[in-house]
Amino acid sequence: MAKEEGDAANLEFFLHWASELGISDSSSSTLPHKDSTFLPSCLGHSLVVSHFPDAGGRGLAAARELRKGELILRVPKAALMTSESLMVKDQVLSACKKSHPFLSSTQILTIALLNEVNKGKSSWWYPYLKQLPRSYDTLAGFGQFEIQALQVDDAIWAAEKAAGKAKLEWQEASVVMAELKLKPALQTFKAWLWASATISSRTMHVPWDEAGCLCPVGDFFNYAAPAEEPCGNKTLGSCGNGFSMQTEGLSEANAQRLTDAGFEDDVGAYCFYAKRNYREKEQVLLSYGMYTNLELLEHYGFLLDDNPNDMAFIPLEPDIYTLCSWPKELLYIDQDGKPSFALLSAMRLWATPPNKRRSVGHLAYSGKQISVENEITVMGWIAKKCQDMLQNLRTSIEQDKLLLSSIGKIEDIFLPVELEKLPSICSTELRAFLESHEPTNEEAFNNLHIPRKARRSISRWILAVQWRLSYKRKLLCCIAE
Numbered sequence: 046m047a048k049e050e051g052d053a054a055n056l057e058f059f060l061h062w063a064s065e066l067g068i069s070d071s072s073s074s075t076l077p078h079k080d081s082t083f084l085p086s087c088l089g090h091s092l093v094v095s096h097f098p099d100a101g102g103r104g105l106a107a108a109r110e111l112r113k114g115e116l117i118l119r120v121p122k123a124a125l126m127t128s129e130s131l132m133v134k135d136q137v138l139s140a141c142k143k144s145h146p147f148l149s150s151t152q153i154l155t156i157a158l159l160n161e162v163n164k165g166k167s168s169w170w171y172p173y174l175k176q177l178p179r180s181y182d183t184l185a186g187f188g189q190f191e192i193q194a195l196q197v198d199d200a201i202w203a204a205e206k207a208a209g210k211a212k213l214e215w216q217e218a219s220v221v222m223a224e225l226k227l228k229p230a231l232q233t234f235k236a237w238l239w240a241s242a243t244i245s246s247r248t249m250h251v252p253w254d255e256a257g258c259l260c261p262v263g264d265f266f267n268y269a270a271p272a273e274e275p276c277g278n279k280t281l282g283s284c285g286n287g288f289s290m291q292t293e294g295l296s297e298a299n300a301q302r303l304t305d306a307g308f309e310d311d312v313g314a315y316c317f318y319a320k321r322n323y324r325e326k327e328q329v330l331l332s333y334g335m336y337t338n339l340e341l342l343e344h345y346g347f348l349l350d351d352n353p354n355d356m357a358f359i360p361l362e363p364d365i366y367t368l369c370s371w372p373k374e375l376l377y378i379d380q381d382g383k384p385s386f387a388l389l390s391a392m393r394l395w396a397t398p399p400n401k402r403r404s405v406g407h408l409a410y411s412g413k414q415i416s417v418e419n420e421i422t423v424m425g426w427i428a429k430k431c432q433d434m435l436q437n438l439r440t441s442i443e444q445d446k447l448l449l450s451s452i453g454k455i456e457d458i459f460l461p462v463e464l465e466k467l468p469s470i471c472s473t474e475l476r477a478f479l480e481s482h483e484p485t486n487e488e489a490f491n492n493l494h495i496p497r498k499a500r501r502s503i504s505r506w507i508l509a510v511q512w513r514l515s516y517k518r519k520l521l522c523c524i525a526e
């Protein structure tokens with residue numbers, strides 16, 4: 046059977062398996078969707094699986110017009126994969142967990158997931174496991190080359206920290222995986238990275254386990270950035286349980302409140318609601334939370350071209366930090382190139398002569414201009430800072446754009462002759478990329494275009510260049526303001 050046909054058959058079987066577990070996209074308790082050709086499916090009433098090449102790949106589309114606030118998917122507790130549900134069915138896993146109380150809840154779920162994969166076809170979860178991606182592009186899996194390609198110190202630091210944390214967690218967990226007698230391939234760091242990326246990018250908040258749950262079908266929703274805080278908290282998880290199950294006769298206030306998803310105790314299910322009205326076939330999106338592009342990359346392995354919550358942090362000289370009480374994470378340039386409230390406030394105070402700071406402090410802290418002269422100094426300083434930051438980075442915006450279009454063609458490049466035809470900045474980075482993924486002897490012997498290992502890293506390299514480009518664009522926008 047061709048791969049596509051195999052994938053389609055697996056998906057059909059999975060949606061049937063899900064319907065038998067009570068997963069449903071229908072708010073009434075009618076029988077699962079069925080037509081004469083396919084197995085009964087849990088979808089078809091409100092949602093269908095579809096492909097969105099530019100917005101997350103596989104995702105869920107509206108099967109009909111959907112109204113804001115409508116209940117569109119319900120996943121009963123029994124269908125949620127959690128450490129608890131995996132342990133109930135596996136005494137050995139449960140005993141192992143008890144003898145290693147030092148492990149975090151995320152480490153336990155990671156081990157439990159690998160333990161389930163280890164069972165192969167005999168796992169009760171097999172139809173679901175088959176639907177999980179084979180690889181991820183989350184920051185922890187970036188190699189040294191891709192990390193350096195981020196160029197900005199803060200981002201490099203975040204990537205190194207993510208990789209270091211993953212390694213440490215794996216080392217701590219390895220004794221348990223050995224006790225569970227997992228296959229050697231499932232005890233490797235590579236397998237650990239896969240399982241922890243599955244958990245990082247696909248779990249949803251539940252109140253009884255910090256690691257969250259894997260939610261079959263519910264984890265097919267791709268992401269849309271929330272434009273504003275839904276309930277005053279940064280992440281969706283902490284406000285997910287406030288949603289109401291009622292969808293009939295919604296008041297405007299309730300319709301506003303009913304966004305996204307959450308576990309509902311009284312229903313005993315994870316419930317998903319339409320965040321807005323959708324036309325038939327439009328992709329239905331979920332807001333996982335408010336994330337900057339770097340955070341999206343870290344936790345989910347993608348970023349958005351136009352992320353309203355993205356920001357470029359501005360490192361300040363120590364004497365400016367000591368002047369203000371703002372935490373560093375509030376000192377940034379926003380997506381539109383505007384300095385944040387805290388950055389402006391800190392700079393206005395800093396640009397005031399020391400003997401006058403006390404008397405104008407209240408203006409700075411309430412976001413008001415201090416004087417025209419002060420404002421000109423502040424704006425000039427911020428623009429100069431952005432300019433210096435841009436100049437200190439290895440490549441320019443134009444070069445990054447060129448590089449991105451060259452990486453797109455990398456599969457066609459016949460080494461080393463074609464490499465020479467590229468602009469020098471592109472060929473230098475391309476050469477460094479290839480050198481960091483040395484070909485195997487066999488590949489070198491056969492003069493294959495791109496080593497296999499490198500091919501798998503291309504998507505991460507593209508993400509790194511896209512990330513630094515979006516960062517530079519914000520700085521440029523600020524200078525142009």
Ligand SMILES: C[S@@+](CC[C@H](N)C(=O)[O-])C[C@H]1O[C@@H](n2cnc3c(N)ncnc32)[C@H](O)[C@@H]1O
Pocket residue numbers: 099100101102103104178246247264265266267268269344345346347348
């Ligand atoms: C919960 S899953 C969503 C379903 C996923 N597309 C699938 O096929 O299983 C989250 C992952 O989908 C991808 N994704 C979600 N929203 C995206 C978006 N707006 N743009 C690009 N990728 C997205 C990312 O790989 C992310 O880690």
